[in-house]
Amino acid sequence: xTGQLNPKPITTxxxxxxxxxxxxxxxxxxxxxxxxxxxxxxxxxxxxxxSTEEQLYLKAPTVKRLSLAFNGLAADWYWMRSLQYVGRKSxxxxxxxxxxxxxxxxxxxxLSILPVLLRVSTTLDPQFMAPYEYGAxxxxxxxxxxxVALLKYGIEQNPDQWRLYQHLGYIYWQRHDxxxxxxxxxxxxxxxxxxxxxxxxGARMSLEGGSRMGARQMYQHLYEESNDNWVKQTLLRRxxxxxSLEQRDLIRRVLGEYSTRFKRCPSSWKDISAxxxxxxxxxxxxxxxxxDPAGTPYLLGKDGCEVELDPRSQxxxx
Amino acid sequence: MNDPVMNQRTTSEAVESTTxxxxxxxVDSRMLWRISTIAQNAFREAxxxxxxxxxxxxxxxxxxxxxxLGELSGGQEAKIIVDLGLSSILLFGVFIxxxxxxxxxxxxxxxxxxxxxxxxxxxxxxxxxxxxxxLCLTLLVNVFVMGAGVSLALLYxxxxxxxxxxxxxxxxxxxxxELAILTAVALLFSTFSSPALSALLTFFVFVAGHFSGxxxxxxxxxxxxxxxxxxxxxxYLVPNLSxxxxxxxxxxxxxxxxxxxxxxxxxxxxxxxxxxxAGALIFNRRNFK
Numbered sequence: 001x002t003g004q005l006n007p008k009p010i011t012t013x014x015x016x017x018x019x020x021x022x023x024x025x026x027x028x029x030x031x032x033x034x035x036x037x038x039x040x041x042x043x044x045x046x047x048x049x050x051s052t053e054e055q056l057y058l059k060a061p062t063v064k065r066l067s068l069a070f071n072g073l074a075a076d077w078y079w080m081r082s083l084q085y086v087g088r089k090s091x092x093x094x095x096x097x098x099x100x101x102x103x104x105x106x107x108x109x110x111l112s113i114l115p116v117l118l119r120v121s122t123t124l125d126p127q128f129m130a131p132y133e134y135g136a137x138x139x140x141x142x143x144x145x146x147x148v149a150l151l152k153y154g155i156e157q158n159p160d161q162w163r164l165y166q167h168l169g170y171i172y173w174q175r176h177d178x179x180x181x182x183x184x185x186x187x188x189x190x191x192x193x194x195x196x197x198x199x200x201x202g203a204r205m206s207l208e209g210g211s212r213m214g215a216r217q218m219y220q221h222l223y224e225e226s227n228d229n230w231v232k233q234t235l236l237r238r239x240x241x242x243x244s245l246e247q248r249d250l251i252r253r254v255l256g257e258y259s260t261r262f263k264r265c266p267s268s269w270k271d272i273s274a275x276x277x278x279x280x281x282x283x284x285x286x287x288x289x290x291x292d293p294a295g296t297p298y299l300l301g302k303d304g305c306e307v308e309l310d311p312r313s314q315x316x317x318x
Numbered sequence: 319m320n321d322p323v324m325n326q327r328t329t330s331e332a333v334e335s336t337t338x339x340x341x342x343x344x345v346d347s348r349m350l351w352r353i354s355t356i357a358q359n360a361f362r363e364a365x366x367x368x369x370x371x372x373x374x375x376x377x378x379x380x381x382x383x384x385x386x387l388g389e390l391s392g393g394q395e396a397k398i399i400v401d402l403g404l405s406s407i408l409l410f411g412v413f414i415x416x417x418x419x420x421x422x423x424x425x426x427x428x429x430x431x432x433x434x435x436x437x438x439x440x441x442x443x444x445x446x447x448x449x450x451x452x453l454c455l456t457l458l459v460n461v462f463v464m465g466a467g468v469s470l471a472l473l474y475x476x477x478x479x480x481x482x483x484x485x486x487x488x489x490x491x492x493x494x495x496e497l498a499i500l501t502a503v504a505l506l507f508s509t510f511s512s513p514a515l516s517a518l519l520t521f522f523v524f525v526a527g528h529f530s531g532x533x534x535x536x537x538x539x540x541x542x543x544x545x546x547x548x549x550x551x552x553x554y555l556v557p558n559l560s561x562x563x564x565x566x567x568x569x570x571x572x573x574x575x576x577x578x579x580x581x582x583x584x585x586x587x588x589x590x591x592x593x594x595x596a597g598a599l600i601f602n603r604r605n606f607k
Contacts, residue, residue, distance in 0.1 A: 068563075072397075072565050073402060228392050
């Protein structure tokens with residue numbers, strides 16, 4: 001090999017220039033597309049809830065026809081959209097209201113599309129139980145007629161599913177229609193594979209109506225039967241609420257005894273902490289306040305004459 | 319490996335070896351052998367054309383589904399894996415049945431290998447049937463591997479055994495039968511029409527086949543006798559593919575009984591035979607000069 005004294009000058013062949021130009025066009029093109037897209041997005045008006053609904057959701061039977069053999073997959077898609085829809089609304093609510101969202105706040109989320117989403121999902125796959133359960137838990141917070149309609153449709157399509165009677169009974173129980181709830185529980189109890197407690201619940205519901213024991217049993221059984229984490233968490237908080245209601249009754253009794261004895265309300269929790277400890281309450285070490293079932297100290301309200309939940313507590317207000 | 323000359327050699331040599339005896343007079347006993355040779359060749363061709371590469375895409379889809387669905391489905395992973403998996407088997411299968419099915423005959427004509435094959439004492443019907451069975455074999459491998467993939471994904475999301483792992487297989491069998499019918503439809507159209515038109519027509523049949531239940535209801539609701547007859551005839555002419563749509567019930571653990579499966583198998587066998595016979599009739603009259 002002989003060394004080349006005059007190395008080849010760097011030349012730019014026409015083909016290289018063409019390639020470079022094409023690469024440039026591609027890169028610039030992509031950059032332009034991104035900019036133009038952003039520009040268009042910025043100019044577009046934010047869609048209203050109604051227009052979003054009109055654009056995205058066809059009537060349930062139409063969707064079923066259009067889905068051909070893929071109706072199960074389409075039902076799953078609508079189901080996941082329902083979860084994301086509620087999740088997104090909850091996150092937005094938490095951002096604007098700073099702090100944890102409680103169950104009683106669900107009604108303020110404006111979940112107007114949720115009934116449509118759940119209805120489409122169950123029309124596409126009437127045997128899909130998760131949307132019925134989810135609907136029974138969440139729809140009554142803002143539209144219990146839709147909740148009843150969804151569950152009635154579910155029972156029509158799956159008359160042998162005792163769980164649907166349990167969920168519909170739960171909706172009527174929330175409406176304080178204990179007679180109807182009891183009837184539904186008793187009807188469900190007659191179905192094949194129904195657990196024995198369903199009949200017992202039905203009888204108790206008709207007799208005792210809205211008793212706390214009934215409520216505890218209701219939440220406990222719904223909790224045990226559910227596979228959905230969100231539903232389980234919701235029911236767990238409802239159970240905490242029942243516990244807290246019972247605790248507050250006890251605390252009120254202690255407060256009443258104190259005011260009868262000393263002719264005034266206690267000035268701080270420390271005045272009655274010994275009595276509360278005797279009743280097996282957990283006590284906050286610094287303030288001497290009793291702790292609610294979620295571990296947050298209760299507050300003394302009305303100049304020490306009333307016990308109140310801390311708004312930051314995980315225990316639902318309503 | 320997609321060399322047309324190679325394909326010509328393999329197909330015609332394979333046929334040659336089986337037709338020597340035909341000349342000697344052993345005709346009917348060797349017919350099955352000739353058909354199976356063409357079928358094997360069609361299968362090998364599909365493998366060489368990398369048709370089974372779609373399995374890689376399917377595996378990626380299922381893996382992603384199994385990993386991410388837990389987060390999105392609210393505890394419904396198993397149902398969604400079954401829906402996603404079986405729907406993908408059907409969708410991938412429909413694409414293969416249509417796009418490979420329409421090319422089975424057309425490719426041989428385009429490469430002119432059809433002259434070498436048909437110059438041997440081999441019937442055009444045998445050629446068509448062999449091609450059909452070859453693609454059915456490709457689809458069988460495809461559907462079986464995908465079905466096994468869905469079962470494995472179920473084991474993964476359920477962290478162990480679940481009855482769905484087995485109960486989805488009757489639904490998978492029905493999907494396969496649906497694809498076998500669709501392959502026969504594609505093959506029929508490809509005997510007299512261009513590939514693009516054949517693909518379009520086969521896709522229409524797939525869509526119409528899932529609406530055929532509605533056709534019957536529509537026919538029954540009509541007042542006029544002629545119109546009722548017309549739609550009833552259409553209902554029986556278009557394959558009733560909704561008989562094979564058991565993906566959604568399968569996701570709830572429902573498996574059809576043996577009589578239902580046998581009836582579905584019988585319907586698919588009869589319907590495919592009719593289509594193949596019609597295809598053979600058209601193909602026999604076709605002039606390749």
